[in-house]
Amino acid sequence: MTKFVVVPKRYLQLAAAFLVMLLLMAAVWRLNSDKPASAPVTETQVFQFVTGEFETTDRAGKMLEAYQWSPGSIYVTKGTPVELQITGISGDRHPFEIEGLGIKGEVLKGKTTVVRFTPKEAGTYAIRCLTHADMRSGGPMVGYIFVH
Template sequence: MATWWIVTKKHWRIGLISVAAIMCVTAFWRYETNRMQENTAQSQPTEKRVIHMITSEVKGKSEDGKELEVYRFDPGTVPANDGELVELRIRGVNGKQHDFFIEGMDIKGTIYKNKETVVTFVAKEGIYRIICANHADAAHEGPMIGYIVVD
């Protein structure tokens, strides 16, 4: 009978230690989960910066009288702050259609004449080019490139 009590007492201690360990792990997990949720909530931008751009066209003549034209984004460079929520509004003024993408942001779209295209992103530090695929080089009245500078 005494042997049974010793084994039971031993198992009881192991069980108590196991329960204490599970409680510690659970408390730590809940603490870390709450801390990560608080950090995520704090890192989400609360205000957004609205940036307006347009598509424009510049015309001129070469020395031999040949007419030249080039498309561009105006303004050509726009600033943003790291971590800021940005709403980029691009209005088509010149050119029927401009298919664009922003390097490094996985953002693409189309700007149509007389319409506004809106893209939203959280700015990360760096310099990003917004490129019109229709006017990528001089042979296609380009290059039509703008810059988003994030500090």
């Protein structure tokens, strides 16, 4: 005697959808399995900075100035080449140093200074203008490079 099992159409549709989903997951896993978990970035990371200035007068009529790097902070990857393109917009000149990296330079108004380096250690490095170091000189003009 022959027995027949009747399977509702809805169950067949669910089984087919489940099978298709498993096949898609296997294909995605296969594509991603060829790549290392943290592939090294070899391209140079390029960042554009400008010098900025804020001016106002206090209630006594005294002129107040404040200078800044814009953007004020960037995030870079350890071991990957970095290029900073710093354009002087405000202020005649901004001699600077990047503390901890041994980098010094100067940005002149209307000119772009290019700084290249490859950070070896993770950490936070300050880019400080030596002219605008404190409140008396329109500072502190400081930006931060976060290396991870």
